[in-house]
Amino acid sequence: MRFSDQVVVISGATSGIGLSLARAFTREGAKVVALGRNQDRLAQVGREVDLAMTCDVTSDKQVEVAIDAAVARYGRIDVLVNNAGVGLFEDVLDTSMGQLEQVMAVNLVGMARLTQAALPSLIESRGRVVQIASVAGQRGYARHTAYCASKHAMIGWSEALRCDVAGAVDVVVVCPPAVDTTFFENAGYTTFEEDHPGLQLWTADQVAEETLDATHRREARRILGLRAKALYAASLVPGPLDALRRATGKVKKRG
Template identity: 40%
Template sequence: MYRKVFANKVFDRKVVLISGGCAGIGRALAVRLAQAGARLVILDLQQAALDSLVQHLADHHNAEALGLCCDVADAEAVQCAIALAIERFGGIDVLVNNAGITHRSSFVDTELAVFQRVMAVNYFGALHCTQAALPSLIERSGQIIVLSSLSGFAPLLYRSAYNASKHALHGLFETLRYELKGSGVNVMLVCPGFTATDLRKNALVGDGSVAAQPPLAMGKVASPQDVADAIYLAALKRRRLLVLSNVDWRARLLARFFPRLFERVLLPRLSGMKPQGTSHG
């Protein structure tokens, strides 16, 4: 179905680079921007998935796209990938730092390597991409979009490494926004709530192995397409912060101003647990 949102020409022929773009929010956003006329550069780990997505964008959306196999945790690989993207398309107008991994394990049971890997992808991956793309973004008065999380303002149990990486993203990119003032580059942090992606299928556990996690008891879950639509509209307006949480304003209020009540009432539910003291009968 044709949507009015796609008639906007802001992203027509613009070059958009999306890390972790083969699945979930990244893929949905690639499709959304392709429909808006953008030229896409997709970074991901599996060449077969990249080839399939590039073909899909060409066949169904008449979009020009380049898929590059790249681990964003590898600074040198990122530099090479972005150099190839600039060589192919002439520059980068929008950088979407979307690549991420998660884990589910208590702090005491989580090995150091898990913290290092989560930070390497979620934090340093965004840093590497931004450093490599920034000269082109400044030259073209572009935009940086960073996928953060609900955990940016509300902690989640058994995700200490993940939560820490998202807080680090806010510290980095809020600072960068101030430093780029007057450059023409916009920085937008996006904080989705629970979204139906494959992130949990590849979740790490405490010893660093991968173990798919059972669904959380967390209520309504957003679709990647709905999240991508919202990011697209916010990018048109060059917003600074987009909070897309299916945890309503009362939860955010409790987390910030009444933390003890939040810990007792909402934190267990948001973390996929039943609150202590809940009666069954």
């Protein structure tokens, strides 16, 4: 039991990766506080974990109430998992500033709001902040400007947080590649499988298992899969890659 009696708060625990995380931490002996907005799914997850609470991460009040309730009930928080997130996958010219702000409001500001609220308790318990970021937080993808920006910002925020809380709280950043959840459908798109036939997707349970391992080891960053690791390594040398793209890209300069 790697998390016996530890208090683990998970945002966006009503579906996909968050739900798998809630189940995996529970199996490992943790007292899981599952947060989310969808009341039906919250009631379902509430039957499997210690406590399920409404929490929209864009609401100051709901975040305060949820964190206060967790601390009042257990006396501390040992692990905060920032998993709540939304997607937006539009061409840059089709992305309104309002849409960009909405994605940042959840994936960056909501994550920061929840973390700041939990931080005093995490500092006391010498706890861990676990960030479900994305490979999209490490390099750019087509039709991903808002989403990539939000996940890059999440990682940048986390790296700076690690400096601020060094010696008191460990910050674990997890970067999954495409995962088989309803994430893309929820955002109003076709599934990732339909758009990328043949690409092997990760399951939410696999992501949860890797996340628990990285959390247990207090690892700074866990990039999931060889392909994602190779793409990340390649993005560290953008110059040569850009030249390669220019040479092989669809658009060619005339004579």
